[in-house]
Amino acid sequence: MVLVHLASYHQQARSYFTKKISARRFNAGDWVLKVRTGNSSKLDSNWVGPYEVIKALDNGAYVLKELKTRKSLLNTWNAQHLKKYHV
Template identity: 30%
Template sequence: MEISLKVHRTIHKKGTEQTPFSLIYGTEAVIPIKLVVPTKRIRSFDESSNEEGLRTNLDMLEECREIAAIREAINKQKISKYYDKRVKPMSFRIKDYVWCNNEASRAESTGKLGPNWEGPYKVIDTSAMGPYILAGINGERVPRTWHATNLKRCYT
């Protein structure tokens, strides 16, 4: 587990184009294998210039974090735009019949081969924000509201 965390902190992330280690400490990490097998960076190490470089990196750290935050926001906008193009908005009208997702209702698990949907229920009220109030076939209200993502149209 510890090794996988170290690897995660030293890999450049797509959203920020930085490593998590460099965003925290202001410099790139030297992984242990590079100490055993010397690289150009290790061979050209000079303690006095290293100290000066670390101070410069710490001075620039806040600016690097701001740039990473901007890059991450741009990346999130791209992902959101991609998602929004493909999402199909669902809406139901009053008196429509719907099925409710069994996992969302927190009903008792009926096992692997049990039903995934329960119902049918009838939509008795809705608001502009999206929650739906449902009632059973017998007219008894369901005790909570439901979001459209947890409902599926029932064709009766």
């Protein structure tokens, strides 16, 4: 009886968790902010940008371009480290 109850509890917890999360997907032309990397003060913003998404790769990585200098960044960025920029 305990194992049945435990399995039911795990099913409900998994269902609740999958309802709460949403996948981050961006298209070419979207504006995003990226996580600040490196040394920074605790009063600095955690996000820098905005950047424009140039290309979405198959593995969930994105190629970004700076809006000010119009240069593309050397590294690709995973969707975990990006969030949508709302004007």
